[in-house]
Amino acid sequence: MIEQEITLAEILLAREQRVAIQNELLSRHHAPVISFTMNIAGPVKVTGPSHRAFLWGCEQLRLGFAQNRLTVLEEQARCLPTGEEAYFAVDAPAEAVKALCVDIEEGSKGMGRLFDMDVIGLDGLKLERGVERPCIVCGKPGRDCASRRLHSVSELQSATAGRFAQGLKDLDGIRTASLATRALLEEVAVTPKPGLVDRANSGSHRDMDFSSFQASASALWPYWQSCFLWGWQDAHIHGLGQECLRSPVQTFAALRPLGRQAERNMLAATGGVNTHKGAIFTLGVLCGAIGRLWTEDKGFAEVQAILDEASAMTRETLEKELPAARWNTAGEGLYRKYGARGIRGEVADGLPSVRDVGIPTFRALLAQGVDRNHAAAVTLLHLIARVEDTNLLHRGGPKGAAWAKETAADLLEREPLPSLESISALDAEFIRRNLSPGGCADLLAATLFIDSIDNTTQKET
Numbered sequence: 429m430i431e432q433e434i435t436l437a438e439i440l441l442a443r444e445q446r447v448a449i450q451n452e453l454l455s456r457h458h459a460p461v462i463s464f465t466m467n468i469a470g471p472v473k474v475t476g477p478s479h480r481a482f483l484w485g486c487e488q489l490r491l492g493f494a495q496n497r498l499t500v501l502e503e504q505a506r507c508l509p510t511g512e513e514a515y516f517a518v519d520a521p522a523e524a525v526k527a528l529c530v531d532i533e534e535g536s537k538g539m540g541r542l543f544d545m546d547v548i549g550l551d552g553l554k555l556e557r558g559v560e561r562p563c564i565v566c567g568k569p570g571r572d573c574a575s576r577r578l579h580s581v582s583e584l585q586s587a588t589a590g591r592f593a594q595g596l597k598d599l600d601g602i603r604t605a606s607l608a609t610r611a612l613l614e615e616v617a618v619t620p621k622p623g624l625v626d627r628a629n630s631g632s633h634r635d636m637d638f639s640s641f642q643a644s645a646s647a648l649w650p651y652w653q654s655c656f657l658w659g660w661q662d663a664h665i666h667g668l669g670q671e672c673l674r675s676p677v678q679t680f681a682a683l684r685p686l687g688r689q690a691e692r693n694m695l696a697a698t699g700g701v702n703t704h705k706g707a708i709f710t711l712g713v714l715c716g717a718i719g720r721l722w723t724e725d726k727g728f729a730e731v732q733a734i735l736d737e738a739s740a741m742t743r744e745t746l747e748k749e750l751p752a753a754r755w756n757t758a759g760e761g762l763y764r765k766y767g768a769r770g771i772r773g774e775v776a777d778g779l780p781s782v783r784d785v786g787i788p789t790f791r792a793l794l795a796q797g798v799d800r801n802h803a804a805a806v807t808l809l810h811l812i813a814r815v816e817d818t819n820l821l822h823r824g825g826p827k828g829a830a831w832a833k834e835t836a837a838d839l840l841e842r843e844p845l846p847s848l849e850s851i852s853a854l855d856a857e858f859i860r861r862n863l864s865p866g867g868c869a870d871l872l873a874a875t876l877f878i879d880s881i882d883n884t885t886q887k888e889t
């Protein structure tokens with residue numbers, strides 16, 4: 429986004445053109461017109477954050493039309509240095525359209541104050557708002573501050589920038605948590621999955637079922653948001669100056685107590701069953717990395733940058749810890765016995781299995797028209813065929829783990845797109861051998877999560 433200063437003449441010209449567009453839409457459709465612009469003080473009218481907030485405001489309007497069953501007859505948009513503009517001719521009474529606009533302006537995470545959603549009625553006049561808007565700087569109601577120029581342009585600018593930063597960060601923190609939760613819920617719902625809990629059966633597990641996973645995924649919601657916010661805070665505002673910002677390694681250290689609290693929340697929700705321990709680690713690091721790299725200008729970073737950041741956060745610590753670890757957890761024991769680094773090694777390396785196997789496989793299948801459930805089930809098979817899964821090692825030893833890998837690879841060789849029946853047959857065989865590829869299930873959840881974060885990024889630009 430190139431930020432550009434503008435002149436008064438440009439503003440006046442843009443205003444004239446706006447009125448012309450409004451009149452043209454009015455006469456073409458004989459319906460009220462929304463004119464949506466941003467309310468931004470100072471000579472620079474379009475910035476990265478204002479652009480993102482504007483797109484979000486347009487999205488809220490479209491959702492509001494759907495919510496209220498309003499038909500849009502025509503939509504236009506212009507992005508000018510004098511500010512972004514969107515127009516909607518709506519087939520509804522002007523009062524109803526105005527009520528929707530006020531609703532969005534009043535909500536919208538504090539950013540709505542910077543939205544000007546004017547509604548022009550059939551008589552060509554702007555509808556009155558009814559409720560007075562508060563001052564952007566001090567919050568006092570009415571136009572008093574503005575008409576008496578009680579605040580300087582720089583005060584107005586910093587209040588505006590603050591509202592954008594806060595509003596967009598809140599939205600993306602919530603979005604991160606929602607997408608992480610969705611990834612966990614979707615992962616457990618994918619059916620059939622060899623040896624794992626799914627909608628058809630509890631796989632090779634006797635202490636947990638489908639509803640344990642739903643309970644656990646619901647309980648973990650606030651944890652993802654916290655990881656995002658901690659990551660953001662460490663990389664942006666810790667201390668007073670640049671030199672006080674926390675390193676990726678420090679962020680990982682700060683996230684670990686949050687992860688342990690999340691594990692206790694999981695145990696409370698499931699009645700003591702370990703459903704999501706691996707996901708708490710993997711997705712927690714990813715949410716922290718997403719937060720660290722998040723900016724109000726661009727929102728979420730590129731996938732590769734997020735995976736690199738996850739590696740930068742964890743590599744040093746995990747490499748130091750794994751060889752020295754005692755037999756506290758199954759994963760550590762397996763490292764001692766077989767040198768298997770498990771999910772920790774994956775995260776330390778920047779999740780190469782997600783990047784090179786999970787995401788490309790899942791996307792290729794979707795692109796072929798395979799439905800999401802089937803695509804995710806086949807993606808899981810590819811992960812099982814390629815990854816050293818410490819859960820398989822734990823239950824089946826090296827022999828069982830090797831058998832699982834080979835069997836998955838054989839099926840993929842026989843049937844490049846295995847049918848759900850073939851995967852169900854594999855499920856029965858895994859259950860008979862008491863094998864459960866829990867590590868691959870975590871990688872599938874990470875794949876679904878990263879895919880959805882990346883889709884959000886692409887949708888916006």
Ligand SMILES: [Zn+2]
Pocket residue numbers: 563564565566567568573578579
């Ligand atoms: Zn004021």
